Amino acid sequence: MPDAFTPKPEHRFTFGLWTTSNPGRDPFGEPTRPALDPIENIRKMAEIGAWGFNFHDNDLVPFGAGAAERDKIVKNAKKAMTDTGIVCSMATTNLFSHAVFKDGAFTSNDARVRAYAIQKTMHAIDLGVELGAKIYVFWGGREGAEVDLAKDPVESMKRMREALNFLTRYVKDQDYDLTFALEAKPNEPRGDIYLATTGNMLAFIETLDDKAMVGVNPEYAHETMAGLNFQHHVAQAMEAGKLFHIDLNGQKMSRFDQDLRFGSEDLKGALLLVRLLENHSYVGPRHFDAHAYRTEDAEGVWDFARGCMRTYLILKERARKIDDDPEIRALLKEIRNDDEKFEALIEKPGKESAEKLKKAKLNPEELAKRPLRYERLDQLLHEVLMGVRG
Numbered sequence: 001m002p003d004a005f006t007p008k009p010e011h012r013f014t015f016g017l018w019t020t021s022n023p024g025r026d027p028f029g030e031p032t033r034p035a036l037d038p039i040e041n042i043r044k045m046a047e048i049g050a051w052g053f054n055f056h057d058n059d060l061v062p063f064g065a066g067a068a069e070r071d072k073i074v075k076n077a078k079k080a081m082t083d084t085g086i087v088c089s090m091a092t093t094n095l096f097s098h099a100v101f102k103d104g105a106f107t108s109n110d111a112r113v114r115a116y117a118i119q120k121t122m123h124a125i126d127l128g129v130e131l132g133a134k135i136y137v138f139w140g141g142r143e144g145a146e147v148d149l150a151k152d153p154v155e156s157m158k159r160m161r162e163a164l165n166f167l168t169r170y171v172k173d174q175d176y177d178l179t180f181a182l183e184a185k186p187n188e189p190r191g192d193i194y195l196a197t198t199g200n201m202l203a204f205i206e207t208l209d210d211k212a213m214v215g216v217n218p219e220y221a222h223e224t225m226a227g228l229n230f231q232h233h234v235a236q237a238m239e240a241g242k243l244f245h246i247d248l249n250g251q252k253m254s255r256f257d258q259d260l261r262f263g264s265e266d267l268k269g270a271l272l273l274v275r276l277l278e279n280h281s282y283v284g285p286r287h288f289d290a291h292a293y294r295t296e297d298a299e300g301v302w303d304f305a306r307g308c309m310r311t312y313l314i315l316k317e318r319a320r321k322i323d324d325d326p327e328i329r330a331l332l333k334e335i336r337n338d339d340e341k342f343e344a345l346i347e348k349p350g351k352e353s354a355e356k357l358k359k360a361k362l363n364p365e366e367l368a369k370r371p372l373r374y375e376r377l378d379q380l381l382h383e384v385l386m387g388v389r390g
Contacts, residue, residue, distance in 0.1 A: 004317065007049030007309035014052040014089050014287045015308075017041050017059040019259075020301055024294040032294045033301070038073070042080045048306055052089030052285060054137075057124035063098065070127075077131060089135065089285045090181075090245060091128025093121045096141030096189065106163035107143045107156040107194060118163055122170055129176050135245050135285070136171075137217045138164070139183040144190030156194055161207060168210045181217035181244040186226040188257050197223065198233040202240060215244030219289060220273070221251035221259055224266075231273050238280055246277070248308070249290035259290045261304050263311035271385055274312060275319035286312060321390035322381060331377045337370070 007013050017038050023031035036044070038060050042053050060077060061070045081087065095105035095117050103109065105117035128136060143160065145151045164180070171178050182205065186196040195201050198218045205214045216237045223230040237243040250260030250270075263270040277286070292304035322328055342360070345353045383389035 005310045005313040007306075007313065009049070009051040009085065011049075011309070011313065012051045012089075012283075012285050013049070013309045013312070014054055014285045015045055015050055015305060016054040016056075016287070016289060018056060019288060019290055020045065020292075020305055021059070022291040022301075024292075024296070026294065029294065033297055036298070036301075039076045039080050042077060042086060043084055044302065045305070046080075046084035046086035048302060049309060050086065050305075052087045054088070054090040054092070054133075054285075054287060055128075056092050056094040057120070057127055058094045058097070061127065063094075074127070074130060081131070088128070088131040088133045090137055090287065091124065091131070091133040091135075092137040092139065093124040095120070096139075101142045104140075104142045104144070104151075104156075106140065107151065107159045109151060114159060114163065118166055121163075121167060125167070125171065125176070125178070126174075129174075129178060134177060134179065135181055135217075136178050137181045137183055137245060139185065139217075140193060140195065141185075141189060143195075144187075144193035146191040148192075153194065157204070160194065160204070164214065165209045168208070168213050171213070172210070179244055180214045182214065183217040183219060183222070183247070185219070185222040185257075188225075197226065197228065198237055202237065202242060205242065215242040217245040217247060218243070219247035219249070220262075221247075221249050221257050221289075224251040224253055225255065225257060227253055229269075231269065231276055234273065235276060238276075238282065243282060243284065245284055245287060246282070247287050247289035248273075248312070249288065261290055261292075261311070262288055262308040263315065267315075268381070268385060270311070271315045271318055271322075271381075274315040275322065278316055278319060279323070318385055321384050325380065325384065325390055328377065328380050328384075331373055331380070335372055335374075335377070 021036040021038065021041050023035045024033050025031045038055070045053050061073050065073070095101050100113060100116065101108070106114060108114050108117070125136060140160070143156070168180065182195070182201045184195055184197050184201045185193050187193055195204055198216050201216045205211050205216070208214055218230065218234050218237060220230050223233050234243060234246065248262045250262055250264040250266070251258050252265050288305070288308040290304070290308060292301040296304065345357050380389065
């Protein structure tokens with residue numbers, strides 16, 4: 001029976017074709033289940049309540065497929081979309097699987113490889129737009145190095161910029177309604193990947209020819225791998241107006257890229273992330289870039305997918321209870337200690353405000369005496385999370 005935590009298209013949940021079709025392969029073991037046919041995959045996503053699907057070019061159209069095969073697959077995908085109402089919300093390019101990209105795509109030392117990477121991306125953009133995608137993600141899986149002497153990192157940044165400038169110009173010349181989102185990762189599969197964090201990406205975007213067209217796609221696992229606080233990186237992107245897309249999953253800190261079911265690790269962090277997205281009215285896709293455990297069969301994959309969406313909705317409800325709790329609200333008000341006089345001075349820089357602020361009587365010893373009741377606040381949050389409060 002449907003309940004309050006049953007996903008619906010209005011929740012804007014999405015999955016990549018590569019997520020639910022993952023066959024359970026890892027670096028030490030062969031597949032444990034068959035890969036799912038992409039058209040079947042699209043239909044099943046719609047059946048379980050997803051709003052949209054995403055894909056790498058070769059998730060849908062096999063590498064090397066001819067024009068006739070491509071057109072047949074696209075026709076079948078469009079029919080599945082029409083039949084079910086599911087949308088294609090995002091597309092991207094696989095620039096990491098084929099051996100040609102063994103030393104990078106846009107940052108390869110070989111100009112012919114760089115040219116091929118841009119060529120492949122243009123074809124993939126055409127494919128994404130044909131299916132209705134409005135967001136195009138770039139993850140530089142091989143854009144990095146194991147031997148730093150072999151690649152000049154300054155030159156690599158220049159090459160990355162040239163590629164993105166070329167592609168933003170291509171999109172504008174084609175009059176496509178498309179924005180770009182850059183996805184950071186610190187390592188794996190390369191020893192070190194260029195532009196390793198969301199903060200790196202935000203700085204890099206400012207150097208592009210059309211920075212307004214480019215935002216970021218932070219992934220929970222990628223920032224967590226580096227021991228960073230994912231919520232903080234998402235908040236910076238939101239405040240800058242650059243959160244175009246987001247990848248949700250689970251991850252243990254400092255491990256390999258696990259891509260676990262959303263909320264299966266660090267439940268408090270997942271709760272605060274959902275609260276951040278909902279309270280700041282994030283309207284983009286809520287994309288689950290995760291994989292079912294190798295132990296699962298085909299039905300277990302859909303248990304995993306349902307679990308991602310259900311957990312998000314449960315955490316959304318828990319976040320609302322946090323914000324509605326009168327004691328939590330009172331504690332937050334006390335901790336903030338708003339002072340309109342000083343806020344007005346700080347918010348209005350200039351000579352007059354500077355003079356007033358310099359003369360203001362502010363006693364650091366007295367200010368330091370004010371307790372901040374974070375222990376009680378955090379305990380209340382945990383009690384709401386554990387379902388014993390609210």
